[in-house]
Amino acid sequence: MTTTTTGTTTGGTAVRAVGTAHSRVEGRDKVTGAARYAAEIPFTELAYGWLVLSTVTRGRISSVEDAPVLAMPGVLAVLHHGNAPRVDIDYVGMLGMRPDPTVAVFQHDRVPHAGWPVALVVAETSEQAREAAEALVVHYEEEPHDVAFSAGHADAYSMPGPAGPGVTGKGDLEAQLAASSFVLDAEYSTPEEHHNPMEPHAATAHWDGGRLEVVDSNQGTIWVAAELASLFSLDPASVHVRSEHVGGGFGSKGVRAHQVAAVMAATVLSRPVRVAMTRRQMFSLAGYRSPTTQRVRLGVDAAGRLLALEHSCLSLTSTVHEFIESGAGPARVMYDAPAHHTANRVVRLDVPSPTFMRAPGEAPGSFALESALDELAEKSGIDPIELRVRNEPEVGPVSGLPFSSRNLTACFREGARRFGWADRDPRPGLRREGRWLLGTGTAAASFFAGAAPSTAAATAEADGTFTVRINAADIGTGARTALTLVAADALQVPTDRVRVRIGDSDFGPAMIAGGSMGTRSWAWAVTAAAEELRERMALSDGIPPEGITVRSDTTAAVGALAQKERHSFGAQFAEVAVDVATGEVRVRRMLGIFAAGKIVNPLTARGQFTGGMIWGISMALHEEAVRDRNTGALYGADLAGYHVASNADVPLVEADWVDDPDPDDPVGIKGIGEIGIVGAAAAIANAVWHATGVRHRQLPIRPDRVIRADAHA
């Protein structure tokens, strides 16, 4: 910060809110049940919509037998492709992406995947809507489908994604591999994974005086408002989206079928309509992480310096929308080699559209790359941490740009000390405790650190308090609390004089809660507004009754950031116990040390890091959505069939951090939302190898796979 004053003083000591633990400002509402989420805001004359999804995987709708359903008690409407309002999907959205046509519900008779929305039944009560939706008969002309995802699919093609170009390459790979002292060539795979935020997607739409009002659960109200305005060809100012409390998102809560269907029904019926996805519907409608198959080839010289690195990743997408899971992305940041080749490829199948899911690309990509590094460490006889330290690049391996900061080695040093790595015997399969084989593993983590333009407003109220308005979303990140701390410091007042309001599209453009960029982007705008407000207050003669309001816009400042490799880094450590007779794998402890910028609120940040690491446990051992090749649909698409880590699966997981303020950010923030999961599954898989001597290159490490692998070992 550029201010020269010392901030709030208590007993003559300067106190800064940023960097001190602060319980959530909305915490009391959350522990008493007073916090209202999207489906919990009351509306008079509310009607309930229930989505009907296709029961076939590919084909055409030949008829929707809506007459019997319309005669059922309480049913108000059945919307389908024959009668629904038209929407426009020929636009590029706020994030520079074209919309997933899945959101353009009821526009045609084609069914491109299982669980495609074919109708919305609206009724006076949710019970009536649900029964009518289940009673609705839809006839299809079924066509053959292809959902078979496998390595080397003939139709795969490369495309750019969040991690940059589809393919990068330098140097002669085969020559460098031939010159290497030790070579690794291995294939890895990760399954289809689903976000499953605890709060299902839900929206209530209604028209109020010519304005479309939507109460929704999303990761950015301005984002959803802009998409709805484009879809329905409305003036953006006439769409108002609110999202006060959001029960998790993890990448799944953008514009989705439920908001669009709710707006259609509210328009047709001229009354408020709520559409909530069921948990099972979320498995078709909310997006997911594509399965991946990956191949990694590495070669090192006798000193452990990489001569060759190749990482290729294949993922899938739907036939209606292009989305790529850029698993080869981490290699472009983590390690350099004279021959360095990466490729992200995708194949289109008759499946729902995948989307961003916590650490897209990095989560599956780091599993493969960091497992491969561990295998190479084993082959070359070099300690896994030492191997990584010897391969710390000076500049971005692909970009050639300098790193804004790169404190990976500090993370490993601190983590190794606290985890007790120095005493580790690297040989596998030696430690036994009763029926358990014990092992430890480590892996590196990185995630892109960025900022996006945002606007904020700061108001000095006549009563001496301050109100900050910014279109942030708190999806569990603690953003509302973090921004309160940031604003208090910038205003140089105690936090209890600052009220931060978020989640309202009328507050103006701002970054979404995504890409680990939310809090940094919003904090920048809040800091700019608050600092200018202080200057204005210094020049003004008291606060007028209407207060003094200052608006900020960080577009120019963010745009002026020099081109650099900007990332958070981390070191993951895990200890596991494996019973090779039952195949059970238990994580006994985990430690993550991160270099992830200035930590605004240690209390909530620790939970965000450990929450990500627990996603890593879940990814390593539990999560797997299995698609039936015959039906094209998922087996057991619910929380009984799709396992996420429960409390008993999770040991004491600790996270801490090294000092690593971002030199180019006003607050020093980098972003912490995603890095916790990166490398976590690899650390666990590496520990399973250390325990058993068996490599698991296919996630999740299920009991049956442990048993079979041990039998073959």
Add this chain to the structure above:
Amino acid sequence: MATAPPSTYSAVTLNINGEKHTLTVDHRTTLLDALRERLDMTGTKKGCDQGQCGACTVLLDKRRAVACLQLAVAAEGREITTIEGVAEGDRLHPVQQAFLDLDGYQCGYCTPGQICSAVAVIEEHAAGWPSAATDDVRPEAGPPPLTAEEIRERMSGNLCRCGAYVSIVQAVARAAEADARAAQDAPDTQGAPAAQGTEHEGAAA
């Protein structure tokens, strides 16, 4: 509703947080939907609507139950406690205070169910109920030490996708300690065993 055959509706009186609510419900209405959509008591959350996630955990006659698998008409005559009834007026229940202070949540959506569950866990444990993590399940062994492992096992009916389990366990342990101290301080009650906190555990060596 007027168009529905009257035989599919019944008048019920639900005893919720010590207050009686009389309403006419569709026989298909779950206790969860009656709370959320009819009584505007939205603290009880709908995470899966099929008994798999625990977000809708309430207490029925002081026992844990998922409100999504309970029909409202079948809840008549039961003593129903929801998250709105856990605090005493403005004074938070020790479990609520511990969740708030130790950040036992992130998005907050599973939190009411976690807290209702934790309140019952502490009582079940103090009453000597064993769990799958209990080593000695003989009735005469009494309540087992409320270790982190015991808490994890007993709280595993409540999923938290944000992964706040570490601080949830710490919050339940802290509230259980406060509860045990209160029981020891109170006259004419047998002292419940002091809960063992999680401080002795370490991810570091």
